[in-house]
Amino acid sequence: MTLTASPETASSTRIIRIGSRKSQLALVQTHWVQAELQKAFPNRTFEVHTMSTQGDKILDVALAKIGDKGLFTKELEVGMLAGEIDFAVHSLKDLPTRLPEGLVLGCVTERENPADALVVHPQHRDKQLDTLPAGAVVGTSSLRRLAQLRHYYPHLVFKDVRGNLNTRLAKLDAGEYDALILAVAGLQRLGMGDRVHQVIPAEVSLHAVGQGALGIECRADDEEVLELLQALQHPETAARCYAERAFLRDLEGGCQVPIGVDTTITDNTLTLKGVVASLDGQTLVKDSVSGPVSEAESLGTALAQKLRQQGAQSILDEIFATLERG
Numbered sequence: 022m023t024l025t026a027s028p029e030t031a032s033s034t035r036i037i038r039i040g041s042r043k044s045q046l047a048l049v050q051t052h053w054v055q056a057e058l059q060k061a062f063p064n065r066t067f068e069v070h071t072m073s074t075q076g077d078k079i080l081d082v083a084l085a086k087i088g089d090k091g092l093f094t095k096e097l098e099v100g101m102l103a104g105e106i107d108f109a110v111h112s113l114k115d116l117p118t119r120l121p122e123g124l125v126l127g128c129v130t131e132r133e134n135p136a137d138a139l140v141v142h143p144q145h146r147d148k149q150l151d152t153l154p155a156g157a158v159v160g161t162s163s164l165r166r167l168a169q170l171r172h173y174y175p176h177l178v179f180k181d182v183r184g185n186l187n188t189r190l191a192k193l194d195a196g197e198y199d200a201l202i203l204a205v206a207g208l209q210r211l212g213m214g215d216r217v218h219q220v221i222p223a224e225v226s227l228h229a230v231g232q233g234a235l236g237i238e239c240r241a242d243d244e245e246v247l248e249l250l251q252a253l254q255h256p257e258t259a260a261r262c263y264a265e266r267a268f269l270r271d272l273e274g275g276c277q278v279p280i281g282v283d284t285t286i287t288d289n290t291l292t293l294k295g296v297v298a299s300l301d302g303q304t305l306v307k308d309s310v311s312g313p314v315s316e317a318e319s320l321g322t323a324l325a326q327k328l329r330q331q332g333a334q335s336i337l338d339e340i341f342a343t344l345e346r347g
C-alpha cells in the first residue's frame with residue numbers, strides 16, 4: 022500500500038465535473054457514468070455540465086459532407102483543456118482516433134450489442150432486409166452502412182436522414198422512409214429496443230469502430246481522474262476497441278468513411294475483421310487478423326496494412342476526392 026494521493030483520500034473535496042452533449046442519448050449515457058462512479062466512490066461529488074457541439078447545431082447538411090473529425094467532441098475538448106470540465110463522456114464511435122495534445126482516452130466501458138439494426142415502417146412488419154421490395158427507401162447518413170448494404174441489396178434506395186433518434190423514428194412512421202438503419206445500442210439505451218426489427222448480421226454489414234461502447238476522455242495529466250475512471254474500464258471491450266481504433270487510425274479514416282469492423286475474443290486470442298467499401302457498394306475489401314489480446318493495437322495496424330495491399334487505399338482516396346468536390 023502506498024500513502025500517496027488516492028481518489029478516496031487526498032483532495033476528496035474536489036468536485037468532479039463531467040461534460041456531456043445535450044442530446045437525450047448523450048445525457049442517458051452521462052447519467053449512467055455519473056451513477057456508476059457515485060456507486061464506486063460514494064464520498065465524492067460528480068456534477069454534469071452540458072455543452073452543445075457543432076454536430077448538434079448543423080442539422081441540415083449531410084454528415085458525410087461536413088466531413089470534419091471531432092464534430093461531436095470538439096467543444097467538450099476545449100472545455101476540458103480550459104479546466105471547465107474534468108472529463109467528457111462520448112459514444113466511442115464519435116471520438117476521433119487521434120485526440121488533441123493533452124487529452125487521452127481514460128477508459129472504455131462495457132460494450133452493448135455493437136451491431137446495426139433494421140427498423141421498419143409498420144407496413145413492412147413482415148419483412149426483413151432480404152425481403153424488402155425493390156425501391157424501398159432506407160434512411161441512413163452513414164457511408165459505412167450505405168456502402169455495405171448497397172453491395173448486397175442493390176435494389177434498395179438509400180436516402181440521407183439526420184436528427185436525433187426520435188426525429189428519425191417520427192420521419193419513418195410518417196412514411197418518409199420504409200426503413201431506417203440505426204445502432205442497436207442507441208435504441209436500447211433510450212428504452213426503444215422494441216424498435217429493433219432485425220439485428221443486421223456481421224456477414225452483411227460490419228459495425229463502426231467503437232460502436233456500442235462509451236469512451237471517456239480526460240486530461241492526460243489528471244491522475245486523480247484517471248484513477249477514478251479505472252472503476253469503469255472494461256478490459257475486454259477496451260482491447261477490442263483499441264484494436265478497432267488502431268485499424269481506423271492507420272487508414273486515416275475519420276468517423277465518416279465506409280470502414281467497418283467486428284471483433285471477438287476467445288481464449289485470449291483477438292480476431293479483428295475489417296472492411297473498406299466503395300460508395301457504390303461494388304467493391305468491398307475485407308479481411309481479418311488474429312493474435313494475442315495483449316497486442317490489440319498492432320493487430321489493428323496489421324489489418325490496415327493487409328487491406329491496403331488489397332486496394333483499400335485507392336477506395337479511400339477516391340472517397341476523399343468525392344467528398345472534397347462536395
Ligand code: DPM
Pocket residue numbers: 084112113114115161162163164165166182183202203204206207229231232233234276277
Ligand atoms: C457515427 C456514425 C453515426 C453516428 C457513422 C456510422 C451514424 C450516422 C447515421 C460515427 N456516429 O456509424 O457509420 O446513421 O446517420 C451515433 C449513434 C450512436 C453513437 C447512432 C447510430 C449510438 C450507438 C453507439 C451517430 N453515435 O449509429 O444509430 O453509442 O455506438
